[in-house]
Amino acid sequence: MKSAFRYLLQALFYTAFCGVIYYFSTAPRYQYLEADKSEIMVAFKHPTKRKAVCHERTAEELQKLPPNMRRPQDCPRERAPLAMRFSLDGQIVAQKTFQSPGIHQDGAVFVYAKFFIPAGDHRFKVEMRDSMQEGFDFTLEQPISFKPGQMLLVSFDENSDTFTLK
Amino acid sequence: MEMIRRAGNWLFLVMEKQLNAIFGNENNPLYHLGTLSFFFFWVILGSGIYLFVPFETSVAHAYQSVEYMTHQQWWLAGIMRSLHRYASDAVVITIFLHLLREFSRDRYRGVRWFSWFTGIPTLWLVVLLGISGYWLVWDMLAQYVALGTAELVDWLPLIPSSMILNFLDGQVSDRFFTLMAFLHLLGIPIGLVFMTWTHVSRISHVKVMPPRVLAIGSMLALLVLSLLKPAISHEAADLSKAPMTLHIDWFYLNIYPFIDRFGPALGWAFSAGVTLLFLLFPWLPTRKDPPPAQVVLANCNGCGGCARDCPFGAASMQPRSDGRRNTLFESVIDPSLCTACGICLGACTTANPFRLRGETLTVGIDMPGYTLDRMRQETDRALQGLIGERGVLVFGCQRGADLEQLCAADTAVVRLPCAGMIHPSFLDYVLRNGAGGVVVTGCREGDCYFRLGNWLVEERMAGSREPHMHKRVERERILVVWAGSGDEALLQGKVAAFRQERLG
Numbered sequence: 001m002k003s004a005f006r007y008l009l010q011a012l013f014y015t016a017f018c019g020v021i022y023y024f025s026t027a028p029r030y031q032y033l034e035a036d037k038s039e040i041m042v043a044f045k046h047p048t049k050r051k052a053v054c055h056e057r058t059a060e061e062l063q064k065l066p067p068n069m070r071r072p073q074d075c076p077r078e079r080a081p082l083a084m085r086f087s088l089d090g091q092i093v094a095q096k097t098f099q100s101p102g103i104h105q106d107g108a109v110f111v112y113a114k115f116f117i118p119a120g121d122h123r124f125k126v127e128m129r130d131s132m133q134e135g136f137d138f139t140l141e142q143p144i145s146f147k148p149g150q151m152l153l154v155s156f157d158e159n160s161d162t163f164t165l166k
Numbered sequence: 167m168e169m170i171r172r173a174g175n176w177l178f179l180v181m182e183k184q185l186n187a188i189f190g191n192e193n194n195p196l197y198h199l200g201t202l203s204f205f206f207f208w209v210i211l212g213s214g215i216y217l218f219v220p221f222e223t224s225v226a227h228a229y230q231s232v233e234y235m236t237h238q239q240w241w242l243a244g245i246m247r248s249l250h251r252y253a254s255d256a257v258v259i260t261i262f263l264h265l266l267r268e269f270s271r272d273r274y275r276g277v278r279w280f281s282w283f284t285g286i287p288t289l290w291l292v293v294l295l296g297i298s299g300y301w302l303v304w305d306m307l308a309q310y311v312a313l314g315t316a317e318l319v320d321w322l323p324l325i326p327s328s329m330i331l332n333f334l335d336g337q338v339s340d341r342f343f344t345l346m347a348f349l350h351l352l353g354i355p356i357g358l359v360f361m362t363w364t365h366v367s368r369i370s371h372v373k374v375m376p377p378r379v380l381a382i383g384s385m386l387a388l389l390v391l392s393l394l395k396p397a398i399s400h401e402a403a404d405l406s407k408a409p410m411t412l413h414i415d416w417f418y419l420n421i422y423p424f425i426d427r428f429g430p431a432l433g434w435a436f437s438a439g440v441t442l443l444f445l446l447f448p449w450l451p452t453r454k455d456p457p458p459a460q461v462v463l464a465n466c467n468g469c470g471g472c473a474r475d476c477p478f479g480a481a482s483m484q485p486r487s488d489g490r491r492n493t494l495f496e497s498v499i500d501p502s503l504c505t506a507c508g509i510c511l512g513a514c515t516t517a518n519p520f521r522l523r524g525e526t527l528t529v530g531i532d533m534p535g536y537t538l539d540r541m542r543q544e545t546d547r548a549l550q551g552l553i554g555e556r557g558v559l560v561f562g563c564q565r566g567a568d569l570e571q572l573c574a575a576d577t578a579v580v581r582l583p584c585a586g587m588i589h590p591s592f593l594d595y596v597l598r599n600g601a602g603g604v605v606v607t608g609c610r611e612g613d614c615y616f617r618l619g620n621w622l623v624e625e626r627m628a629g630s631r632e633p634h635m636h637k638r639v640e641r642e643r644i645l646v647v648w649a650g651s652g653d654e655a656l657l658q659g660k661v662a663a664f665r666q667e668r669l670g
Binding site: 006009015021022025026028029032033035038043045101112149150153155166 | 185187188189195251252255256259310317320323328330331334383384386387388390391395397405406407408409410411412413414415416417423426
């Protein structure tokens with residue numbers, strides 16, 4: 001093969017190589033969120049209430065225990081699962097239950113969820129249950145105007161026991 | 167598995183043939199995928215060191231510093247950034263092709279399992295290095311990658327903290343960002359250097375640079391690409407916004423759309439499953455290699471040829487253990503490294519067919535699966551069957567071109583595990599025992615199954631490497647042809663021309 005032709009083919013090879021690099025380094029483009037959608041992200045840590053309440057040990061129960069373990073109260077460590085429900089204009093858009101982590105299921109629940117909703121004016125409602133009771137322990141409902149591409153962060157403030165929206 | 171491997175091998179052979187015609191064997195990119203990967207790594211390292219100078223490792227200023235490099239100082243830092251990006255992508259291509267090619271060539275099983283096994287985690291480190299690099303730009307793509315990574319990490323039950331809480335609006339700290347910068351700039355690269363060293367630790371004569379022509383060509387190509395299509399950022403990260411359209415680098419970030427669709431659990435399952443499967447490849451199924459080389463201490467003169475030429479570092483010289491006084495060393499073979507290629511036999515100064523001791527040809531190092539004595543017997547038989555003054559004896563590698571088609575009344579064939587097994591004195595032996603000429607053939611040049619066979623034969627023929635060929639041997643009666651599987655016509659043509667032009 002003549003030198004000039006070989007150089008030309010080499011140049012073509014390098015062009016193809018670079019073409020593959022360039023194309024896949026930026027394309028095909030990925031549409032994470034449609035242009036008319038917004039994202040709601042829920043992320044916070046929350047220790048739920050214990051599954052069972054503490055009970056006072058009787059003298060008989062205490063007697064059965066070794067002396068160094070005779071605490072007056074018996075408090076089961078296991079914590080309740082955490083349930084969340086999200087509604088938009090009265091329609092449930094997402095609901096999820098999180099188990100407490102740990103061998104004894106007594107750790108703080110890490111809540112993480114994300115979902116996409118249509119942009120625009122909506123009545124947004126978030127509910128949370130962190131005990132073994134019926135219904136929800138915490139609720140927040142308010143009108144929100146979601147801009148396209150907006151990310152609304154929902155978290156829970158431990159100090160005030162209220163939801164925060166950012 | 168065998169069918170996939172054969173199909174892959176056929177495909178690579180076809181592509182390599184075309185590229186041999188374009189680049190020549192010595193510069194064929196497919197023969198240098200490993201060294202090209204090293205080369206791209208050096209480019210990444212060099213450009214990365216430069217980029218570190220103007221880069222600000224703080225959340226507030228990282229994006230601006232990258233934008234400054236890209237737009238204000240485009241003529242140097244911008245080009246460096248693009249080179250850094252494109253060389254990182256190139257290395258994924260070369261590593262992936264390297265992996266496919268080694269699989270297709272069946273060079274990943276038996277005693278060669280180690281390089282394959284250590285190569286898989288190396289690939290992981292390369293991907294992690296790339297991903298961590300995308301964080302540092304701190305644009306919307308970085309935000310997407312950071313949140314996706316946090317989602318993956320948080321899924322792992324063994325990690326008690328919640329990584330994603332670090333990425334919520336107003337929560338990203340300089341400390342966390344600096345940690346990421348440390349991982350990308352120092353932590354992972356050190357791990358990668360260690361892993362690549364481990365990857366090549368069981369082979370000798372390791373090359374970490376491709377041929378100069380290929381290095382220059384690749385560098386020029388990346389430079390042109392960097393000038394024509396410079397790497398640019400997305401808009402700055404903003405945790406009150408969700409990323410919308412992303413120009414993803416699919417070489418590194420393909421896992422993130424996957425977990426968007428299928429969740430982190432399947433993301434981990436897929437990644438771990440593929441990794442485990444690839445790690446187990448050498449045993450799916452395992453391959454039984456021929457028995458390793460054996461040192462016959464009574465005949466070993468401690469010349470060191472085997473240790474010098476062994477492509478896998480299986481032979482080493484150690485202090486003499488038998489009290490022999492005229493040499494300090496003896497050869498020792500590590501069976502776990504020996505591929506039974508026979509190259510040590512070709513390098514051994516005692517592997518001389520003229521040397522007789524009793525009825526059996528003895529040698530300092532021998533191949534139990536294909537002894538020197540058997541090689542000489544087969545050579546003798548082939549010579550006896552050779553008719554005519556222009557008879558040619560062909561020593562051919564079993565993995566090269568199909569030698570069956572060469573067999574004729576005036577052409578005899580002796581098949582060897584590797585062309586590198588031929589001791590130069592064997593050629594002398596053949597010519598002195600009636601053959602008009604002798605041909606040495608094996609895998610395509612630069613594509614020896616046992617890595618160094620072509621090179622060692624060429625060096626020995628040229629007299630630049632021991633053992634030397636005797637001066638009396640007529641060099642024009644010897645032909646060396648490198649012809650791989652599928653190159654039978656080429657081999658036949660060369661042998662016919664050799665017979666006509668040099669033996670006429």
